[in-house]
């Protein structure tokens with residue numbers, strides 16, 4: 001299997017309708033909510049370098065794109081789809097990792113979140129460092145929640161004042177926050193090592 005995971009380019013726009021069809025067919029098959037996408041919207045993501053596309057042996061195999069909310073304070077990696085014939089080969093994992101890294105590169109200050117009912121997506125998100133959160137932690141941008149309108153569970157979301165629904169919300173720290181955490185950890189390690197060294201020096205003297 002020759003797998004290619006690419007940041008989508010303008011020439012990939014010819015696949016936009018096929019991607020939308022895949023998303024819609026999968027949503028129908030699952031009977032759960034995936035917000036419907038228009039080809040023009042997907043195309044625009046490809047033209048602006050905000051999408052990842054996957055091919056297997058030259059055939060369209062998967063896709064995901066970046067959305068920004070609350071003036072760029074939040075990023076969501078949405079529209080994840082893998083063509084049924086290529087599922088269970090780790091393709092979604094590769095696409096999610098690529099779109100996650102692209103998000104952090106393009107929007108280093110933005111927290112990355114997603115809402116999902118999908119077990120594979122929850123697993124992949126956990127591996128990437130996402131943690132479960134309540135909906136109150138997410139963007140309150142109306143435009144984001146408007147995306148839920150085509151979901152069959154939209155009435156549940158609205159009945160609960162947008163505080164909960166069937167989806168689980170997950171969030172990962174921004175690139176800047178992740179770097180800070182790493183530095184803090186290194187700092188603590190260094191402190192411990194310094195203390196150990198101090199003790200050893202005292203013993204030797």
Ligand SMILES: CC(C)(COP(=O)(O)OP(=O)(O)OC[C@H]1O[C@@H](n2cnc3c(N)ncnc32)[C@H](O)[C@@H]1OP(=O)(O)O)[C@@H](O)C(=O)NCCC(=O)NCCS
Pocket residue numbers: 026027034079080081082083086087088089090091092093094115116117118119120121123124
């Ligand atoms: C969800 C989807 C993207 C997964 O794609 P995939 O390429 O088959 O996923 P992967 O092979 O990368 O699997 C990722 C993990 O999920 C697990 N997994 C995949 N499909 C699974 C399933 N149907 N049931 C349970 N676990 C599953 C894999 O075993 C793997 O787990 P591991 O890390 O413990 O090994 C694909 O099934 C799909 O396109 N579904 C329809 C659209 C959809 O649901 N999108 C998500 C919207 S939020």
